[in-house]
Amino acid sequence: MTKSLIIVESPTKAKTISRILPKEYEVLSSNGHVIDLPAKELAVDTEKGFTLKNMVIPGKRKILSQISKAAKDADRILLASDPDREGEAIAVMIVRHLKIPEEKVFRVLFHEITKKGILKAIENPGRPDELKFEAQQARRAIDRLVGYKVSPVLWKKIKRGISAGRVQSVALRFVCEREKEICAFSSEDYWLIFSHLEAGRPPVIKARLVSVGSKRVGGTKNRLSDESRALEIQAQLRKESHSITDVQVKKARRSPAPPFITSTLQQDAARKLRFTAKRTMMIAQQLYEGVALGKAGTTGLITYMRTDSLRVSDDAIEGARREIARVFGPDYLPKVPRAYRNRKGAQDAHEAIRPTNPELSPKTAAQYLDKDQARLYELIFKRFLASQMVDTILEKTRVSIQAGPFGLQVAGQVTVFKGFTALYEEGKDDETNGGPSLPPMKKGQELTLVDVEVEKKTTQPPPRFMEATLIKILEEKGIGRPSTYAATLDTIQKRNYVIKEQRRFFPTALGMGVNDYLVSKFPRLVNVSFTAEMEDQLDSIAGGDKTYIETLTEFYDPLEEEIDIALEDSETFIWGLTDKQCPKCQKPLQIKMSGKTGEFLACSGYPECKFTSNFERAPDCSIELVREKEVEERCPQCDSPMVLRQGRGGPFIGCVRYPECRGTLPLSTGVHCPEEGCGGELVVKRSRKGRTFYGCSSYPECKYALWDEPVSTPCPECGHGVMTRKVTRDGEFLVCPRKECKHRMQVDASD
Ligand SMILES: [Zn+2]
Ligand SMILES: [Zn+2]
Ligand SMILES: [Zn+2]
Ligand SMILES: [Zn+2]
Incomplete structure (x- = not known):
């Protein structure tokens, strides 16, 4: 009997696997990385080939010696950490550190933690992927160099203790640039004109004015921006008789969205479940690593959640087709299974995120899941099943109406066959609507005018990013990878560079300052296409097309130069300056940031002038001082009114006569x-x-x-x-x- 040792990185995963496999398989968990760069030093030797000083993480010696002992007893070692570059790194580092004889070591990739998935992987073991490991190490080194070398520049020029990071600096830039666009936007009023018409049968239709004579009205170019002209047209339209000049009916088909990959899962969970990307990944991990399903045993419910591949195994497609036929009937089943093409550079060995058992309905699964797990499982299940269903068929109608010199139009839409939408539709970031259903109408028909409505509209600036839209743009621009989106969004918030209010990202003055500084002094680092290319290069190390040293040298040499120039620069960089004046000394006020109370206004004449105030941002981005809020209580020392203040230890009530009177409550x-x-x-x-x-x-x-x-x-x-x-x-x-x-x-x- 061969004895095998399986090494994974998570205790839950270890538990699931050991319940599935017989006992000649020993399963040990490393609890994440065991070897990594020490936190207290750079640990990248820029003089000697960028060698990394990887060390055993404090507290991990015990696990390593356990693994070492078990490895000696085992005939073969199966490295089964997650099937991505972090997993590869964990595996390779353990084997290297423990000097386990190479011929005993195999790498197995569990894309799903089910009996079938595990056995299949064990039957086809590979070798640890040294190139993938190199790629991971290069990424680690580059991120380390940016973090540990550029951050000190920011401390000197902007604020102590803050930090720079490679991918998140680009994410921050997106947020800051959007904010600048919004602040620079000047909105305009315009008017839309609608005739409300009866066509014999309800509902009343609402036709929009689209032309006057031969001149088009509407669209971004031909807006009606003159109110008196709009009212004039309204008065004229009221006198005209409306008749139909054309009815166009078109069949349209809409196909389902492909199954989830990491980025689309995070986006849809943000839109529909209001989960942050971080929360989505945490719950997805639980579903992947295994859930106890009562008598059915413990098993992973979804495939691996860090993936950019749309591939689906034949088994899973068959399962989905059986389930679709059973629940919806054969009309909902396409003749040929749908196949989805990967975007360039995606890892084809992976699969899309899908249920491991397409016949385990969300309802059945929910008995064994907590609320969040059940909701995410349902989303993944429905998206996957829908991706193998037939198109939805729509009938789109466009009716053209003439009223004297005025041309009007109304569009409607009816669903002829629901297709995949019977089960699932992807959430949208903005409200768009195909139009209402219309009463039957024909060419030449006279319509009865009910009323003419003039609707005032205002042009809107582009919206601030939300979790879903920020992930979308990061992915579109090739910034980051499936494993990094969630961490990137989390980091820029933790560092107080952006804050999330009503689910939208706003840059703080500090974030704006850091971004402006990086854009002027480290333009490559915050350049979108440079960062995207960097990601590609790191991927190409894994493909053997580029070496570790080449990549690091090309990246670091110019960066070092930029750092030197920035450090020598004696000019002070002032951030957060506003156009508001200090009421005490008339110097400009500046936005500052404190770890405890967040942003506040302070006099730029500090330390001579100690004026500070809270503030609010108006929708046009201008800054308003917030008067300290008066409270009912009177000062216990001098009986003056008291106000709510922000102190270093949190809010308190203080005397208005401060600093003369120091009374507090x-x-x-x-x-x-x-x-x-x-x-x-x-x-x-x-x-x-x-x-x-x-x-x-x-x-x-x-x-x-x-x-x-x-x-x-x-x-x-x-x-x-x-x-x-x-x-x-x-x-x-x-x-x-x-x-x-x-x-x-x-x-x-x-x-
Ligand atoms: Zn209690
Ligand atoms: Zn002042
Ligand atoms: Zn007082
Ligand atoms: Zn009490």
């Missing part, structure tokens, strides 16, 4: 003290060491206190009156503060 959270018989409220306080905490306003009679922010949601487990809000990397949670209970529940970020 604690700020209430509005949450009642849960202590029995206590009528106090929990207020924001600061400990002697300066840490914010929440204590009872009846102190010292009541000593109830919490470190975390209280909310007035009672604990569903023990009934305690308050819970506390905790934000972790996995999201936001409400936690019961009682030590005996500690009940924890996730706050649904989509609400």
Whole structure:
């Protein structure tokens, strides 16, 4: 009996695999990377061929020695980390570090963690892909060089502690440039004219004015931008009789979208489920790594989620066709299965993201899944099945109407056959509509005029990016890869370069400053086509067309020069300057950023003038000072009015006469003290060491206190009156503060 050791990177995946395979297979998890560049130093030797100083990650020695021991006992080692470049790197580094004899080592790629998928992969083992590993290392080195070499320049010129990154700088640029477009946009009013007409049968149709005499009206070029002219036409139209001059009916077909790849999954989950890309990937990973399905055992429910391939295995297509025929009937099944072509450069060995079992319906699966998992599974399932269904057939009608010198038009659309739309339609970023259904109409028919409507419109600037649209443009421009979109979006927010409000990305003044600086001093780094080419070059290392050293030298030599020039430059770079004046000393005000309170306005005459204020941005991007909000309380020291202030330890109430009077009051959270018989409220306080905490306003009679922010949601487990809000990397949670209970529940970020 051959003994095999399987190495994967995730404990859940290890558990799923060990439940599927017999016990002569030992499965160990490395818990992610075990060897990596140390965080505290550059660790790329720019003098000696860009050698990387890879080291065992602190805390990973134990796992490595476990793997080493198991490897000695095993006849063969199967490296089954994820089928992408990170997975390849994990595998290769473990084998190299432990010096496992090459002939014992095999690489297996689990595109799906199902019995069939695993057995098939084990029957066709390959060797670790050294070139793919090289490509991963080159990417790591280049990102390292940018992060560790360019960031210090930003510290010197912009703000300490901030950082630059390769792909995210381009993403930031998209957001900043869009903001500039929006700020520079001057909107114009224009008017649309509609005749409401009856055609014998309901509904009343709404025909739009498209021409006056031989002159076209409408479109971006021929807008009616004169209101008095619009009203004149309205008056004339009211006197004219309307008749149909032409009816055009056309059949149109629409095909389903291809099955998901990483970028399209992230976009559609953002539109339909309001998931961030990060959350989508986290949940997809859970579905890939395995879910316990009761009696059916533990199995992965979807194929690998980091992919740019549209390929679908024949088995899966057959499964989908059986399911379509069963649920919708043969009319919904195309004669030949649909095949989707990959875009250039996609990894063909991979598959699209699809259910591993197309016959496991979302409804059945939902019994074993949590809410988010069930919703994402349903989306993936429907998209995949729809991608193998027939076209939807539409009937599009366009009716032309003449009223004296005025030409009008109305378009309508009816669905003749639903096809794939019976199951799924891709979400849209903007509202477009094929038109309403129309009553039957024919050429020459006279229509009865009900009314003529003049509608005022305003031209709109391009919209700010959302998760879906930013991922879309990154993918279109070739910036980043399936494994990086989510991290890129996350990073620019974490660094306070952009903030997300109402699901849209706004650059902060800091983000704008960093972008302006990078554009002027490191133009290559933020150049879209340069970055796209860089990604291609990194891919071509994996294909053997380019070497590690070539790629790094070509990239780093000019970068080093740019860094030197930037560091020698004695000019100070001022960011965040506004056109507003300091009310105290008339110097211009500047937007600054603090880690705790975010953006605020400060006098550019600091430290001589210490004026600061909160501010708001108007829709036209101009900046308005926000007066400090007055509160009801009076100062306990001088009885003056008090205002809400932002302090370093959070918000508080202070005397308006500050700095002459230093009277303050604690700020209430509005949450009642849960202590029995206590009528106090929990207020924001600061400990002697300066840490914010929440204590009872009846102190010292009541000593109830919490470190975390209280909310007035009672604990569903023990009934305690308050819970506390905790934000972790996995999201936001409400936690019961009682030590005996500690009940924890996730706050649904989509609400
Ligand atoms: Zn000032
Ligand atoms: Zn006072
Ligand atoms: Zn109390
Ligand atoms: Zn509790």
